[in-house]
Amino acid sequence: MILLQTSALTMRFAGLVAVDAVDLAVDAGSIHALIGPNGAGKTTMFNLISGLLPPTSGAISLDGADITALPAYARAGRGMARSFQNIRIFASMTVLENVLTGLHASIAPGLAAILLRLPRFRRQEIDAVSRARAALDLVGLATRAGDRAAALAYGDQRRLEIARAIAGNPRLLLLDEPAAGMNPAESSALADLIRRIRDAGTTVLLVEHDMGFVMRLADRVTVLNFGRRIADGAPADIRRDPTVITAYLGAKVAARLNAA
Ligand SMILES: Nc1ncnc2c1ncn2[C@@H]1O[C@H](COP(=O)(O)OP(=O)(O)OP(=O)(O)O)[C@@H](O)[C@H]1O
Ligand SMILES: [Mg+2]
Structure with missing residues (x-):
């Protein structure tokens, strides 16, 4: 196919x-x-x-x-997901936050839910974090989740890009x-x-x-x-x-x- x-x-x-x-x-x-x-x-x-x-x-x-x-x-x-020839990560955000940016399209809870911190949003947020952690685990960056992305070596930054791309499955x-x-x-x-x-x-x-x-x-x-x-x-x-x-x-x- x-x-x-x-x-x-x-x-x-x-x-x-x-x-x-x-x-x-x-x-x-x-x-x-x-x-x-x-x-x-x-x-x-x-x-x-x-x-x-x-x-x-x-x-x-x-x-x-x-x-x-x-x-x-x-x-x-x-x-469809992609990585870029020139690394595009948010250097001042953490490794985990970078992966979460790849999931925003699939979270989309609506502004009201976010502002009111409704249970539905909390659930989606927790789900997104666990998916992001699973992606980091797959690329071998689980222990770096809380580090600033800028602190990663070049090869690890490339792996972070892949984690962000695959987090949404x-x-x-x-x-x-x-x-x-x-x-x-x-x-x-x-x-x-x-x-x-x-x-x-x-x-x-x-x-x-x-x-x-x-x-x-x-x-x-x-x-x-x-x-x-x-x-x-x-x-x-x-x-x-x-x-x-x-x-x-x-x-x-x-x-x-x-x-x-
Ligand atoms: N936005 C653009 N405006 C004008 N020309 C462009 C643009 N983007 C790419 N090109 C030109 O199109 C051609 C193909 O570029 P492309 O970046 O797709 O090549 P590539 O196969 O990825 O090369 P590399 O292996 O060096 O990354 C090149 O001549 C490039 O200069
Ligand atoms: Mg190219």
């Missing part, structure tokens, strides 16, 4: 086609990687899928429903370069985490430049180059694809990946 589909998705900026008629199909329950050189259009694809940018043309569907015209919050409401999780800046031990722990997230029922679409990471983790890979889809298939086929090797991987990296 296809969870996310884009059809001829196109984004034109002044004088530049950043995403050029891209067809993408992400199977439910899979880990799908979107790769390609710098400027290939990967983050722009995420911005189109999550609703931060309106496409110039083309369509996006989630679970068979056309969501092309829906605003970002409505897509979040339908179970999304159907589709978009991760933009989650392993960037991580050492091999951290990125291998991250790969385990992403597998656990998938096994818990969340479909994952990720952008990543670390090819070892992608090839070990992804069920399927789509390759972009200058906004166009140039390849789509299983990791073992992608890393042997001459077009992909020329446009992105390079002969040396491809040889190393194919020997591994």
Whole structure:
């Protein structure tokens, strides 16, 4: 079953086609990687899928429903969550509070209930805190819940972003370069985490430049180059694809990946 589909998705900026008629199909329950050189259009694809940018043309569907015209919050409401290439956390808030900001859409108790601290709101608040703590537990940050986010090391801040994104139990999780800046031990722990997230029922679409990471983790890979889809298939086929090797991987990296 296809969870996310884009059809001829196109984004034109002044004088530049950043995403050029891209067809993408992400199977439910899979880990799908979107790769390609710098400027290939990967983050722009995420911005189109999550609703931060309106496409110039083309369509996006989630679970068979056309969501092309829906605003970002409505897509979040339908179970889409994302992390950002440049970390976006609230540095002066605690780790737990940062995760709670990812849950506000699903809490929405109404202003009166908040002001009067009605029991319904208290229950929802307690429920949100326990969901946030569960997300922190999953990413390995449970003991840091009360610390200021600014005090976290870089790799932990990336994990915090993932915790915030998964706290609402999304159907589709978009991760933009989650392993960037991580050492091999951290990125291998991250790969385990992403597998656990998938096994818990969340479909994952990720952008990543670390090819070892992608090839070990992804069920399927789509390759972009200058906004166009140039390849789509299983990791073992992608890393042997001459077009992909020329446009992105390079002969040396491809040889190393194919020997591994
Ligand atoms: N808001 C914007 N306005 C104008 N041009 C943009 C905008 N956003 C992205 N671009 C351009 O679109 C192209 C694709 O950018 P995008 O950020 O999607 O690439 P990317 O594949 O994520 O690259 P990287 O691997 O470096 O993150 C680039 O040429 C970029 O400069
Ligand atoms: Mg990018």
